[in-house]
Amino acid sequence: MKRKLTALIITALICLACVPLFSGCKAKTNYTLATDENGEKYYILSVSGFTNNIKGEFEIPEYYGEGDDRAPVKEVAQEGLSSTGISKLVIPATVEKLGNAAFAYNYNLREVVFKEGCKLSELPRGAFGYCRSIKNITLPNSVKTVGALAFLECEVLSEVTLPESLEVIGDGAFQGCKKIENITLPETLKKIGDLAFYNCEALKQISIPDSVADVEREEVGEDGKPVRVTDYGLGYAAFHSCTSLEKAEVGKGITVLRSGVFGYCTALKEIYLPENLKKVEGAYYKNGNLECGHAFHSDEALTDIYFAGSEEKWEAVEKVMTPIKEQGTVYDNSALNRAQKHFGK
16 A cells, blocks of 8 residues: 555656646747837847747747737847748838847748838848758848858759848858759849858859959058058859859859859859959868868869950959869869960950
8 A cells, every 4th residue: 555655646746747847838929028229129039948839830929918018029039930840931120120049940931921011120140040841942132142041951942032122142152052943143242152052952053243342451460560451252162063063154243263153063064254353262171180172173074264454454463273182173264274265255
C-alpha cells in the first residue's frame, strides 16, 4: 500500500512539474507598447512559446489595444515572427520597421503581401532568411535597402520584383536563391554588396545599371592624415557560382571588377565592360585566408569580351593575371586572354 501511495505521489509531482513545460509550449502573440521620439504610442509585434503552432495565414493588425492605449502596430521585433508554421503573411501599411531576421526560418511561408501604402524603407539583415517555400515576391516601392542575407537560402524563390526606389542590395542578400533565372535591377540602384547573388545557379543574364558606381571619398587615417578610399559599387564575389549565367553587362559606374565577382560562372560566354574600367582584381585574402579567387576564375566558356573603349584603353586596364594555387585548385584570370576582344561597343 505504501509503495502504491508513494508511486501516486511521485506521479502527481511529475505532472505538476510538467505544467509549466506544457504551458510554455503554447504559442503567444505579444504586442509591446512603446513611444516614439514625438511621444506617440505604437506597438512592437513578437511571438513566443511554441511558435510553430502558428499556422496558415497571419495578418499583422494595423492597430492594437483599447481606449487610450489603442495605437498602430509599427514594428516587428528582431526574430519577432520567425520559426512559425505560417504559409501566408500580410504586412499592413502601418508597419514601418522590421528587426533583424523578423520573418526568418518560416519554412512553410509561400506568400508575402505588402498592403498598399507600405512605408518600409528597409528589409533588414536576414529578414526572410531560410524561407524555403517562397516562390515569388514583389517588394513595395518604399523599400530602398535590401539588407544583408535578407533572402538567404530561399531555395525556390524564382521571381523577384524590385522597386524603382531601390538603392542598395546588401551582402549575400540573395545568396543561395537557386531558382532565380532573371532579375531586373532598377536604375536607382547604387550598390550591390559582397556575395549578393552568390550561388544563384539558375540566373541566366544580368545587366548592372550605370547607377551602380564606385565612389571615392576622403576620410581620416590612423595617423590623422586624410586618405582616399573607394566605396565599391559591385562587391567581391557578387555573382560568384552563378553557373547558368551566360551574359553579363557591367554599367559605366564600375571602375574595378573585384575578386571573384564573376568567378566560377562556368557558362559565361559574353561580357560587356565599361570604358572607364581601371582594374580586374585577383584573389582576395582576409587575415591570411583566401576569401575568393580571381574575378574570372574558372570561366572556361568565356568567348567574347565587349569593351566600350579602345584597344589602347583595354591594354591600360590593370589585370591581375598571376595564378595562385590553394588546396589543389588554381585561380587565375586566364579567361580574359582566351576570349576574343571587341572594342568601342
